[in-house]
Amino acid sequence: MTTRTPSLRRFSGRRLAVTAAAWLLGLYVLLVVVGFSWLHHSLKNGGIGPLDVAFIRWHKVRQAMAVEQFAAGRAAREAGNTQAAYLAFVSGIRNDPDNVEGRLDAARFLGAAGAVKLETNVLEDGLRRAPDDRRLIEETFALLTASGLDRHALDLIHRQYAAGLAGPNGLLVRRFEVLATLNSGGGASAKTLLDGYPDLRKDEDSAPVVARVLWETKERLPAVDLLSTFLKLHDGAFILFARLAEWQIACGLADDAVHTAERACAKSPGDFPPRVLHIEMTAAARGVGASPWQQAIESYLKDFGDRPEAITMLAGLAGEKGWTGLARVLYDVSANRQQNLGALALAYSGALASNAQYGDAARVLSDVEAQVEDGNPALLRLLRQRQIEVAAARGDHDAAREYARRLAATLQKDPDGMEVVRRRFELEKIPEAVAELAAASGMQKAPAAK
């Protein structure tokens, strides 16, 4: 029997340590190779290098993954694959919540898909992370003020930018503050606020908001001049053309209104909303049934007759303006081409109601109600709104209250939507509907407060 000397034991221990280290190194290299291959080839993340994996730069890895996911989201959106686009965009945001470009794309996609609530959340979350990003400020507040969430926009401005209203983005934030105040508190409050921001009046980009304040405070011609000048110098959005044309008609500048509509059409020749505006302005300037109006409609039908959404939009205008014959014929012809006629029926009922044929309008609405599915909340919401308006116009306050209750039930998961509708009825002076929606809204808030 032999006994090992201490040197032999040391030698053996060192050898064991070297072997173990070599094994560990080999395992590490293997893991890096496998990890890199998986990320690079399987997940197609070309932006990730071997060193990112080797040095475990998780942040960079996730950023690179997010870039790929946002790209995949855009591709899926273009291909019309909504589900894949949604998953890719959500994963992209989760992996890199600070990628503003990707987040904005994701928000736009959600908005286009009708998920406005999600779109708002995505933008607001981005704004919390990057409060000084101009694009995020612009898109978030534009969305909030366009969706009737003006009080929420004001809360956010006062909470997040109270100290920064004079900062580099101060002008932009103040513009939205004035706009949200105008929408929620009326012209007088907005005017007071605007008077405190003299630089906003001089800011060219703020001209549309300043013009709206002027309009609401009865300075109508200056408002028209300001917006008109702005649209001559800038490439404004369609909504600004529509607003200007509407103001021009209200000021008796009918020819100017038609001209504004024509400019909007020339700016986007392939779009149908400017053409609907043109029809509306032609009717106001030349008269309904007159030759230019007929020609505008004929030309519209020739150009967009094969697009159901364009026909629905024209029918909506016919409903709003009380052009019963046009609304009816669009319904009749579309029945041969579209499977869902609910929106066209609502437009027709609107035309009947505009001509004080409330009984007929109510009958049309009853027909639609009997066929509308619970799974179509958008149509159900429009239907209930119209039922309330028709019932109120007929003086049937009980029915208006009952329909308001049903509308509140439809909107029970959408408190923002409920508030928007409540304000609409406030403007329309239908107190029973306002009361029902306020009560339902209060009932929603009470459990939340608890």
Added chain:
Amino acid sequence: MVLVAALSAGGWAADGIEPEAGQPSGPSYFEKSGASSAAEGRLARVTGWIRERAPACPPDAMVSAAQKFLEELHELHPDQEDRLLSEDFPARDVEPALCRQIAAQLKGPQWAALREELARRRVEGILVREGSAGTSSAAEAAGLIEKIKGASGVQFRRLLEGRMEEDDLARLLKKTRAGDSARKAPVSEQARVLTAADIVSEFSRRNQNGAALQRWRAYTVEARLKTSSGQEQRLLLFRMRPDQFRLAVVEDGSTRLVVAGDGREYWQQVPGRPPEILTRERIGTRRYMGEFINPLFSEEGFAFERLADGASGAQKVYRIAVRRADGSTYVSQIDMDGFFETGREEGGRSTRYSDFRQIAGVTFAFREEATDSEGRKGTLELIRVTPNPGLIQDFFKPEAQGGQSYFAVEQLMTRRNETETK
């Protein structure tokens, strides 16, 4: 579907049509019922009944329910309204209507249990009133509600929310019970001699899921018709309860003919001409396009008689004579295995049905082959059936003179497509 048969018939004429009267606006219950003190008394009495049945119901909902109930009573049974305050008023008879109005006022999940109880009382009330309840009517009602719940979530919800009207509910209960009894004895169908009512009932049960048809208020059928001469047309048939129809015959993207009616008045229109009113004689058998759905689904207004069985190829069929309210008759052939309607014999014409598919719970034959008395054949292939597309009653009436013409607008809308094709 009797499209091929209807289209192959002939004869068109004109007749007068009365203008549609607008619906009058509705005065409130107090205005309608005259003396307000009596009306208040009735309101108090009905509110008392509601309190007995649903003590947890909020006071404003009680009053609303009572008002709605009284309005309905005023509209439908004004004689009962006068007796409402008398001691011998049979409150039990109006129990279902009352429970419905209470349920309609209760919104929100906190009332789920109460609404279910009201639905049970309502069903029980109907069973008792019809004299069809057994010894334990409450248990029977609860059982029927369970079956409705299992068969159709939508119907169940409509029942709970008080959105289902009395007639609809009675029909649904009848069907649920009929389905029940049919399920109890599946093996005896071949063994015992089935009556016409048995066969029709079984047809109705087998050709729809639960009471799916109840949800159908209107529908559109898009089809392709090939005539014996090889001509091809696209047909669009629109139907709305109770008996409104509109048929558009489309060729090369343009409508060639519109025929429509609402059970009383019929009209047709061709391009370049105003709508022409048709008499009942001239519309002829085409008026049967107004039958909302196959009469074998036990819709009202038909009588059934079992004839000697027949065969269609190797398939044995029941033969049922279907007599309409106007006295006209046709023979329906129902295959003994699947209970599909595989054929019809009517006035020297015969029609074969095949390619059965279920749409929103209701079975449709997607292929029809009709042969007339001279041996000419036509084929109809359904492309699409769309339930509840949003049809409105005005759609079945002719367009007013002086408005934009349907044909002119359609032509404009079709022009771009034609240009692009060229």
